[in-house]
Amino acid sequence: MAAKKRIRKHDLKEDRFVTATFQLTSFVREHQNTFLTVLAAVIVLVIVIFVYTSSRSRTQETVMRLAGEANIAYQRANFQEAMQHYQALIDLHGGTQEASMAAFFLGDIYLKLHDYQKAIKSFQSYIDKYRRDELLTSSALIGIAACHEQLGQYAQAGEFYMKSAEDFPEFFAAPEALMNAGRSYFSAGEVDKAIEAYQMLIDNYPESRYHDEAKMASAEITCANDKTVQ
Numbered sequence: 001m002a003a004k005k006r007i008r009k010h011d012l013k014e015d016r017f018v019t020a021t022f023q024l025t026s027f028v029r030e031h032q033n034t035f036l037t038v039l040a041a042v043i044v045l046v047i048v049i050f051v052y053t054s055s056r057s058r059t060q061e062t063v064m065r066l067a068g069e070a071n072i073a074y075q076r077a078n079f080q081e082a083m084q085h086y087q088a089l090i091d092l093h094g095g096t097q098e099a100s101m102a103a104f105f106l107g108d109i110y111l112k113l114h115d116y117q118k119a120i121k122s123f124q125s126y127i128d129k130y131r132r133d134e135l136l137t138s139s140a141l142i143g144i145a146a147c148h149e150q151l152g153q154y155a156q157a158g159e160f161y162m163k164s165a166e167d168f169p170e171f172f173a174a175p176e177a178l179m180n181a182g183r184s185y186f187s188a189g190e191v192d193k194a195i196e197a198y199q200m201l202i203d204n205y206p207e208s209r210y211h212d213e214a215k216m217a218s219a220e221i222t223c224a225n226d227k228t229v230q
Contacts, residue, residue, distance in 0.1 A: 063089065067098040070105070079109045100130035107143055116147040123147075138168040142177055145184070154188035157181075162197060175201050175208035182217060195221055 070085030086102035086109075093099050107122030123140040131137050145160035161181035165174045178201040185194035198218035201210060 059093070063093050063096050063098050066093075067101070070102065074105060074109070079113060083109055094129075097132065100126065100132050101136075103130060104136045104140055107140060111143055111147060114150070116151050120144050120147045134168055135171065138164045138171045138173065138177075141167070142173060142180075145177075145180065149180075149184055154184045155190060158184035158188060158190065158193060158197070162193075165197075165200070169204065175205040175210045178205075179210045179214060179217075182214065186217075186221060191221055 066085050066089050070082050070089065073079070073082035073085065083106060086106045089096070089099045089102040090106075103122055103126040107119045107126065110116070110119035110122055123143045126140050127137060141160050141164035145157045145164065148154070148160060149157035158181045161177045161184060164171070165177040165181065168174060171177075178197050182194045182197035182201070185191075185197060195218055198214040198221075201208065201214040202218065205211060
């Protein structure tokens with residue numbers, strides 16, 4: 001009688017592996033068309049993800065390069081070159097954070113070059129399209145106000161100075177914006193609004209270096225107004 005062969009765990013594992021491999025092979029053969037379709041779809045998805053990721057990486061690289069060149073030119077007061085790069089960021093990559101910064105700095109450059117209409121347009125573009133940063137938004141409102149003031153449009157200047165101070169009361173420039181609003185309103189002949197701006201500064205910013213100046217300006221306006229009434 002032949003000796004009974006002992007079955008080892010290793011043999012069982014090999015048999016199971018062979019069986020599983022055979023079953024998988026049979027399944028693939030029976031569903032070959034479906035399998036190939038799914039495989040093709042997976043390959044296409046992988047390619048799309050790779051292309052998208054690579055494209056995004058290249059785009060971000062371009063954006064960073066343009067922003068870097070623009071900022072260097074801006075710091076060197078090479079405003080024409082800076083404007084070209086900032087405008088390219090806005091035109092080609094308008095949805096990026098760098099494009100929002102470009103819109104603001106374009107306004108600042110136009111203000112420095114005394115091109116007030118274009119400065120207003122650029123600052124307003126930042127506010128309308130981006131408004132992502134409180135500091136820049138408040139500064140853009142002040143920039144628009146300064147442009148109107150330079151153009152002799154004092155009532156509009158007062159409105160934008162006030163809007164900056166009211167919308168962003170915690171901004172460090174809020175007291176100065178109120179001071180400027182009072183001055184602009186007074187220049188426009190809107191005495192009540194001027195006093196209102198000064199009073200807001202006096203009440204809300206007692207520690208401001210503009211506090212005493214606002215009190216003096218408000219008192220002078222009130223006194224002059226009383227004499228006129230008499």
